[in-house]
Amino acid sequence: MRPGCQQSNLFIKIGDRKAEAGSTVYIYNGVTLIGHTVKDKYGKFKATIKVQKKGKLLEVSVLDKARNQSKVKVVKVY
Numbered sequence: 001m002r003p004g005c006q007q008s009n010l011f012i013k014i015g016d017r018k019a020e021a022g023s024t025v026y027i028y029n030g031v032t033l034i035g036h037t038v039k040d041k042y043g044k045f046k047a048t049i050k051v052q053k054k055g056k057l058l059e060v061s062v063l064d065k066a067r068n069q070s071k072v073k074v075v076k077v078y
Contacts, residue, residue: 023064029056052077 025045027035035049039062052058056077062070 020064023062026061026063028059028061034058054078 021039021041021043023039023043025037025039025047026033027047027049029052034052035047037045037047039045054077058075058077060073060075
C-alpha cells in the first residue's frame with residue numbers, strides 16, 4: 001500500500017449461505033454506501049473500502065439476482 005493510501009480490506013462472514021453466486025453485497029456506514037462487490041461462484045466476496053475508525057459499526061446486506069434482500073448484518077470494525 002502506498003503511504004497515505006486510505007484503503008482497507010474488509011473480511012467478514014455474512015453467514016448467508018443461501019445467497020447465490022452473482023449476488024451483490026452492499027456495505028454501509030450509516031446511510032452512506034461505502035462499498036459494494038459481487039459474490040464469486042463459491043458465494044464468497046472481498047471488498048476494499050476506505051479505512052474506518054475502530055469501533056465503528058458497519059451494515060452489510062446482500063441482494064440476489066431475483067432482487068431478494070437479506071437481513072442486514074452489523075459488523076464492528078476492529
